[in-house]
Amino acid sequence: MDAPVSFVLNGKPVTVTSPRDRMLVWVLRDELGLTGTKVGCEAGLCGACTVLVDQEAVLSCSTALGDVAGKSILTIEGLALDGKLDPVQKAFQDHHAFQCGYCTSGMIMAAWAFLKKKPKATRAEIVAAMEGNICRCGAHVRILDAVESVGKATGGVR
């Protein structure tokens, strides 16, 4: 019998009964139905599965369920508050900082975690922070523009 694991997901407490070594991405997508978090490489190489655990960006394909017990998880579905887009989402929308959209959730979550720590980052710092996230369509320039604009316009994420 798998022991229940509790954590806070997008502001609400949840308890799941899954093996503690099950990867978080499957718990989110398969068990909790939050499919905004994507599976790209299953090896921590592409960043498509990035979510926030206690406001730190983590790769949910390489994070075991047991490791998030008692922690607070934020996924792309929880980023907009009361129907209002987060500034990072808004910036991605305004800049058309995506094409196919498959990397977008991971990009937004990675950018959010970075901007939380460093709202007024330089372009070079943003590049370094986003280096782990792959975009195949080549939206990179717009993603950098979008992330840079959040710091400039609003002084960072909420």
Added chain:
Amino acid sequence: MRRRTLLQTAAAGALTFFFRTPASAAPIEPTRPGAYAEDFNAYLKISADGRVGCFVGKTELGQGATTVLAMLVAEELELDPARVDMLLGDTDLCPWDLPTGGSLTMWHTAPVLRGAAAEARAVLLGLAAKALGAPAADLALKDGALWVKADPKRRTTFGELVQGRKMARHLGKVKPKPLSECTVIGRRVPRKDALAKITGAAKYAGDLRLPGTLHACLLRPPAQGLKLTTADTAAAERVPGVRIVRDGTLLAVLHAQPDTARKALALVKGTFEGTEPDVDDVRIYQYLVDKAAPGQRVMIARGDVAAGEKRAATVVEGEYRNAYEGHATLEPHTSVAKWEEGRMTVWASNQSPFVFRDSVAEALKLDKDKVRIVTPFVGGGFGGKLVAPAAVEAARIARQLPGVPIQVAWNREEDFLLDGYRPAAVVKIRSGLDAGRGAITFWDNIAAGVSQGEAEFAYDMQTNRYQAPAVPDLHPLKVGAWRAPNAHTNAFARECQLDALAAKAGLDPATLRRRLANDPRLLRLLDLALEAFGWEPAPGPTGRGIGLACGAWRQALVVAVAQVAVDKATGKVQVLRFLEAVDVGLVVNPDGARQQVEGAITMCLGQALSEEIRFKGGHILDKNFDTYLLPRFSAIPRIQVVFADSGTTTTQGIGEPPVVPVAAALANAVFDATGARVTHVPFTPARVLEALKRVP
């Protein structure tokens, strides 16, 4: 279409002599194969609330088809594009279309759709004229309402006129609005897929979660060329909830949880048989040349090549290579299939709904109308999802389990193993320049691994010969269409060869191209690019690291200028700046078009510098993004895009053209920086170091 038609004739194997197509300002109209629906009702449905539904058999891969096609409908019907609801890629609901490839959406489909919307507009005006008792010419139309201009209180709406019914009247061909009256075309329009994609609400095939879905993981051979013979599934079957499906060489482990299915698959022991090719990623080039040699055919020939060589003052011989390259869409091939009441429905990540339908029908020996393809959002295509292997796998399994949705989602390793790669290729060119440095006296081009597609260009080359092999199964690995097939290989060879000729003759490479340009559009585009970049003419290598290349895709023209820095100690190429000037005719959605160009440049940094499928026999050595290197943020240069105002009313697609000259411009920039000519795509640091060693 003249040049294209002749090339296709030539590709059929005939020895064809022909003259250059004279450059013409007249718009070139597309010729469309296949049966596009004649009835505008097939494309457009106006609901009682006045919203317009638009049904098109293309798919949204991220290229923005949803947005640009909605713009065309909105233009004719005087609507905000936000009020046009797009439904793409459903073979039951959308009229037939060709695959979403070849940059054909804007070339083939857009004029049909615009014509359909224009006819709908005329029919609506006619219905309103009758309803309001006023001549159609006296009516105004905006945002779904129609009214008498002189008496705005006499008004009606799309919804009232149509009430969701099919419009029975037909007017035949109605001309779309003249460009001068267009208000949507050319405007920046919000992408229609933005909100879904930035909130995580966008559903891709793997996100559907139909009730009762079983996830199928298939047993793969360790190498291409091998097939499953026997399998021991006993250990896997002991995992609670696992089911095994076997159908010939297909063996799938099914489970309600995708990760459990994958883990159980690891417990299956299979034996495989077959022959792996005896070649690897190093020997592949000689392999292709040797295998192609007996099958070489002259595809295009003009003039006397031997005589041309005698007239040459400068002769260069070059050999250009490119490796196999993967599509590496971030969303791997994924499909969900369900067999119910004698019909197979497949929700497929795909570029070609109707090809997928036909492939599934053929594999399952079903009538085509017993198969329906539904297309959710697609996480990238680039040519890789023109073919339906995962959809067929899902359907074969689903056929054995009626009523159960079966999801097949390849993992990254499967996606690399089972992809149809950009073909590896070798192109050898021997060519000469006259003493006046203004004419190519001969151009002798022989290719292995690619066709002669887009090898010719809008240059004045009176004496030339193009050979390509007509050899079936030339490639030891599975190959397929990769964004602008053949064109990037041939443009790389041609543009590097021209650069080498210019350098040897002591001529500025842009000046040589200006002298050779035989199309005023190309000349204008060259000037646009050179001016926007700030090109200063000088024979290379100048040490500045600036390179130029041109390319075409159908009638679309592209000029690329790149600036690089080369670390001579490590061989690493850092791209500093990349500019493309693009002439695709009328640009309908400027921001969407710009995205395609930026994306193509960025994607091809990987093609040029790092992406290569390494293999030994049928074993694909690259299994994930740790060794297969896509461009990351630190590789991205400053990107500039300029569009030519070509004054035409026709629109070429833009997915492929901007891909074509990227690697060539970068290679020429490396030469300009170092004097070393890199001729092997990708020019990895190791290959750059080799090239540097060859510099005298």
